Amino acid sequence: MFREAIEQMSGYVPGEQPRGMKLVKLNTNENPYPPSPKVVAAIQAAAEEGLQRYPDPSASAFRNRAAEVLSAHNAEITPDWILCGNGSDDILTIATRAFVDQGRAVRYPWPTYSLYKTLAEIQGVRHEAVPCEPDWSVGFELTAPSDDVRLVYLANPNSPSGTLLEPGEVAAIADTLDCPLLVDEAYVDFAETNCLDLVRTNERVLVSRTLSKSYGLAGLRFGYLVAQPHVIEQLAKVKDSYNCDTLSIAGATAAIDDQAWLADNVTKVVAERQRLDAGLLAAGFDTVDSRANFVWATHPTGQHEAIYQNLKAEGVLVRLIRHPGWSGGDDGLRVSVGTPAQTDTLLALLATL
């Protein structure tokens, strides 16, 4: 009945999303703060207004406002440079389907967001995971010539490391590749630089963003892609016509409109990231200097699963991430930045373990 590729794959396993329990939840890089009240108000108004109508297939309200906001960084960007998705996972799916024929390949630095492998498996294409150095620097094989590679994913900042490539480094990668480079900027609002400018000069650079992290809207499912208009035009053929719903378009538009909220939230999260990092170091972990809303921590004992389980037993969820065979270590803990009280709880617990 099923394609062989589907029967053989195991499927993406999202982070635990326990319901109805009181937890310190630091496992899926959600924002610890609720979104701007303007977002909630916009959603509630949209709900009153008539859900019986289909949404705008091109999410113009969001694209118009986002273009204005983004053009403060890159004056070229107009609404036709933007494609909206049901979360940036939808954007990643659309790009994979648009660029990679069955039997071809995708490539990405590794360890990274494990969805890239899953997307390749669903599409029935090979995945070339190019190992990072133990310090998380990107392996040079990422740009090696290939007859088959049709798309390279680059999470920047990367997960689970939080490491960031500067725009010049990303430009050099893009210029060496002869296939599209999808720069997944899910966490970029917590960093100091981004790759939006590269889109203007290289049609093969695509930048994806999400409102899940820095806007506190993981529950809304809204992401977008920035690329040259002729690229957006082809990708739009692959998306579901009504991939974004009326409520998420209204909420996302209000969110990107409230840049003051974003700046304030990012300031809080970045400050707390520094405190979390210092606390983890003090607790005996090695950490990586993060540019995202999480910190990658490994312990000299290597007892990451035991630490994860002990924390979970006490109601603190972090993410145990395994990448067996990597020269930088087989596993570790990715800890999302929470509120100061959540950091306190975590650090107090670690001190007792």
Next chain:
Amino acid sequence: MFREAIEQMSGYVPGEQPRGMKLVKLNTNENPYPPSPKVVAAIQAAAEEGLQRYPDPSASAFRNRAAEVLSAHNAEITPDWILCGNGSDDILTIATRAFVDQGRAVRYPWPTYSLYKTLAEIQGVRHEAVPCEPDWSVGFELTAPSDDVRLVYLANPNSPSGTLLEPGEVAAIADTLDCPLLVDEAYVDFAETNCLDLVRTNERVLVSRTLSKSYGLAGLRFGYLVAQPHVIEQLAKVKDSYNCDTLSIAGATAAIDDQAWLADNVTKVVAERQRLDAGLLAAGFDTVDSRANFVWATHPTGQHEAIYQNLKAEGVLVRLIRHPGWSGGDDGLRVSVGTPAQTDTLLALLATL
């Protein structure tokens, strides 16, 4: 840069969704009534509660309640028989990707929902459109043996005709096929029968539903599939982990919980469908006996485009649908059932044209 299949396809064209204009909108089969107030209340409460968290990846709240409601019809159905989607278009995409390898084929009666062809084009597979008879009965070639066909779509009720195959007829088709049959029941709540029972006895029958039409929730994007649990399990690998957002899960759960609202709404729409059909006949059209929330109308003059344009100029949007080369005629008008006042406006206008 792009797959050849993508560059060559033209893309699905959704019905016009004009914004900010006062229109009698009878072109995309939306419900003319707003959804149950309980849906709006559930969404507004969910918006307050914390959109910063990811949604439940398996939409358990909806699946639990839907299983209870559906098991009134089919006692076998438990939550593991249900897969939720970002609209039933998402369900159709998931099934296409799960069953049909590149180079294989899909099949469907034609004329029908034009998205089936688009889904085949995106996936890079052949599409076999099996012409209906001029009376819209399904052509026998739908079940002809084939080495390549991996999935058959069957819209039931069909669009644009509104015609319905009885469960026994669908069972006979499914039993003859050696590939899955996806029965697209987007409009089934307006009909007297459905194919839910077939799922129990034939693992190759999949039934998709949407809340867009009968629940008045086109703006919410929520659909679901009913199939045997081992089928659901494979399909779940292909969906985006968080394909349904927090707000749509809350709204959809409240919607399916309010079966009294559904029954009342269906009664109103079906009554108005009869009045619309009678009015179109009186205006000189030929119509097809519809089991959906729209009526297919053709005019002996064949001047469908002119009628469509004249109506549009007066602020009444209907859907001009073309299927050139079909033995039943090259085109016609699909008119969604509106409110009594909207029907009056349409019929008064037709009388003057």
